[in-house]
Structures are given as structure tokens and as C-alpha cells.
Amino acid sequence: MVVVQETGKRKTAVARVTMVKGKGLITVNNEEINKYFSNQYSVLKAIEPIFIADVDKKYDIRVNIFGGGVSSQVDAIRQAIAKCLVTITGKDDLKKTFIAYDRSLIVTDTRFKEMKKPNNSKARAKRQKSYR
Numbered sequence: 001m002v003v004v005q006e007t008g009k010r011k012t013a014v015a016r017v018t019m020v021k022g023k024g025l026i027t028v029n030n031e032e033i034n035k036y037f038s039n040q041y042s043v044l045k046a047i048e049p050i051f052i053a054d055v056d057k058k059y060d061i062r063v064n065i066f067g068g069g070v071s072s073q074v075d076a077i078r079q080a081i082a083k084c085l086v087t088i089t090g091k092d093d094l095k096k097t098f099i100a101y102d103r104s105l106i107v108t109d110t111r112f113k114e115m116k117k118p119n120n121s122k123a124r125a126k127r128q129k130s131y132r
Helices: 040-046 048-053 070-089 092-101
Strands: 003-010 013-021 026-028 059-066
Touching: 003 070, 013 070, 040 048, 040 070, 048 070, 048 092, 059 070, 070 092
Parallel strands: 026 059
Antiparallel strands: 003 013, 013 059
């Protein structure tokens, strides 16, 4: 039995995915994916790489995720699942297909929130000057 583990990141969300051959069960933090994400759009976006790779119901997927908001978590899960599928199938064509479809499925986005500067109210806002 082959077990593959990969991570996906988006902003501050980190997803750790474990994929094994099975019946197609997807659990997120020990809950079904439909119960964890109340929005059906989020569920479909998270499992999108499975449909692109055309490996429906061949693998059981366990996800541990923490940090970030709902959208960031979905993107992190999506990326980790895509990386797992590339590793478990061993097809270089699948990696090229994912990158052609959406580069963020394989490559981590390195952007993050800009820090607040000292003596200013926000990251880019400057203090107002009064000349009176």
C-alpha cells in the first residue's frame, strides 16, 4: 500500500494531506469535507484537482489544516491534493496539465501581508502633517 504525504500553503493556512488507495473518502480535520465547509463552492474548488487528473474515487484523502480563513484553507487543500496526485501517479504530464490549468496548483504563492511600520497607523498610510 502506497501512502503519500504533501503540504500546501496559502497565506497563513497550511494543509497536510495524506493520500492512500481506497474508496474516495475525503476528510478534513476528522470531519467529512461537506460538513467542514458549509459552502458547496468551497468543496468543489478543494477537490478540483481530482477531476482534472480523472482519478475519481480511487484514493482516500485525509487533510489536517490550520490557520488562515476559509478561502485560504481551500486553496491550501487544493494545492496539497494536486501535489499528492502528481507524486502518487508519477506522471510528469499530470504536473504539466496542472500548471497549464492553474499554476497555483503546484507552485506556492509567496506573497504575504505587509507589516505595519513604526510610528504609522497602517502598512502604507503615513501620519498627517499639520502646518498650522
